[in-house]
Amino acid sequence: MSFLSETLARVKPSPTIAVTTKAQELKAAGLDVIGLGAGEPDFDTPENIKAAAVRAIEAGKTKYTAVDGIVELKQAICAKLKRDNGLDYEPKQVSVSSGGKQVLYNALVATCNPGDEVIIPAPYWVSYPDMVLLAGGTPVAVEGTLANNFKITADQLEAAITPKTKWLIFNSPSNPTGAGYNRTELKALTDVLLRHPHVWVMTDDMYEHLAFDGFEFCTPAEVEPKLYDRTLTINGVSKAYAMTGWRIGYAAGPVELIGAMRKVQSQSTSNPCSISQYAAVEALNGPQDYLAVNNETFVRRRNLVVSMLNDIDGVTCPTPEGAFYVYPDITGCIGKTSKAGTVITNDEVFATALLEETGVAVVFGAAFGLSPNFRVSYATSDEALLEACTRIQTFCAALS
Numbered sequence: 001m002s003f004l005s006e007t008l009a010r011v012k013p014s015p016t017i018a019v020t021t022k023a024q025e026l027k028a029a030g031l032d033v034i035g036l037g038a039g040e041p042d043f044d045t046p047e048n049i050k051a052a053a054v055r056a057i058e059a060g061k062t063k064y065t066a067v068d069g070i071v072e073l074k075q076a077i078c079a080k081l082k083r084d085n086g087l088d089y090e091p092k093q094v095s096v097s098s099g100g101k102q103v104l105y106n107a108l109v110a111t112c113n114p115g116d117e118v119i120i121p122a123p124y125w126v127s128y129p130d131m132v133l134l135a136g137g138t139p140v141a142v143e144g145t146l147a148n149n150f151k152i153t154a155d156q157l158e159a160a161i162t163p164k165t166k167w168l169i170f171n172s173p174s175n176p177t178g179a180g181y182n183r184t185e186l187k188a189l190t191d192v193l194l195r196h197p198h199v200w201v202m203t204d205d206m207y208e209h210l211a212f213d214g215f216e217f218c219t220p221a222e223v224e225p226k227l228y229d230r231t232l233t234i235n236g237v238s239k240a241y242a243m244t245g246w247r248i249g250y251a252a253g254p255v256e257l258i259g260a261m262r263k264v265q266s267q268s269t270s271n272p273c274s275i276s277q278y279a280a281v282e283a284l285n286g287p288q289d290y291l292a293v294n295n296e297t298f299v300r301r302r303n304l305v306v307s308m309l310n311d312i313d314g315v316t317c318p319t320p321e322g323a324f325y326v327y328p329d330i331t332g333c334i335g336k337t338s339k340a341g342t343v344i345t346n347d348e349v350f351a352t353a354l355l356e357e358t359g360v361a362v363v364f365g366a367a368f369g370l371s372p373n374f375r376v377s378y379a380t381s382d383e384a385l386l387e388a389c390t391r392i393q394t395f396c397a398a399l400s
């Protein structure tokens with residue numbers, strides 16, 4: 001019998017980390033690698049936020065804090081939810097963790113029993129299904145289609161709901177597609193949830209501020225206030241404020257659920273980093289003008305990548321509303337043979353051949369639950385993107 005738990009055997013290691021590791025190995029071996037796999041902005045954390053952290057250190061804010069966050073940060077989160085989302089929350093309805101990832105994990109561990117189903121629209125962020133499995137639940141993927149820009153419809157959601165459904169995990173703009181649900185599309189989903197009072201919604205709003213071309217971000221509890229009592233609204237500072245390493249994420253929701261999440265955290269990691277919490281207060285309360293400046297850069301890069309990928313025969317790349325990813329469909333490349341002689345049987349083989357033959361690292365679609373595709377993170381310099389897309393074009397042009 002294995003020493004390791006049966007639960008762990010059901011979980012796979014993160015494919016995005018596997019791609020990064022392989023790319024690093026090839027780089028160390030001397031290959032000129034361009035990484036388009038990382039899920040983080042290439043910008044530095046803004047100076048005012050760094051300064052707030054320095055002030056916190058100097059003021060001795062270096063001790064344990066309340067398990068689920070300092071009051072100042074909870075107040076800043078409540079103010080943010082009111083300002084940006086029109087949602088009313090009190091500090092006792094808020095929990096702060098070491099990244100959005102821990103928030104999601106706490107919520108799933110606090111609520112899932114064996115047999116509970118969690119609906120996850122695919123393609124999805126790689127961690128959702130495995131976190132559900134770790135928590136003892138059963139992930140139920142519902143596939144969006146290329147024709148609907150990878151979004152699911154109300155009918156698909158309705159069909160996936162069973163008496164065992166506990167949660168819908170909702171993520172817009174999405175990792176890995178960048179697709180955003182507009183108010184009408186989201187209302188159609190929340191209307192379905194109204195008909196199924198036993199289903200709760202966990203909304204991952206991590207890419208809220210990365211929305212382009214006038215796309216209006218919206219979140220379930222705001223679109224359908226009747227869902228307020230069964231919505232967990234999750235967000236964080238990692239992506240919008242270029243703070244991935246600081247590890248601060250948060251959730252707002254019903255007091256009982258927030259208390260249960262605190263209990264999980266109190267017996268695992270305790271409070272998130274005290275210094276990062278003070279930095280996050282500044283991120284949320286301080287000036288927000290660089291968000292628009294960063295978005296201009298992201299839009300320029302997105303347009304470059306989408307246009308260069310759509311120039312390739314056999315590749316179709318929708319233009320996403322937000323985040324910093326695109327998710328091209330490569331149906332037209334499957335079955336062909338690369339210049340070095342690899343038969344492209346699926347998107348994992350495509351991504352491996354692309355990396356080995358051109359040095360461009362992308363993450364294959366199967367990792368996100370929808371194939372054949374790959375994910376490009378365009379949170380890197382224009383020069384690197386231009387060079388990477390040129391190499392992808394050359395690789396695809398040589399497929400026969």
Ligand SMILES: Cc1ncc(COP(=O)(O)O)c(C=O)c1O
Nearest residue numbers: 039099100101125175236238249
């Ligand atoms: C959709 C989504 N949710 C949550 C996270 C977790 O973010 P963090 O734990 O850095 O706050 C990520 C990070 O990649 C993400 O893409």
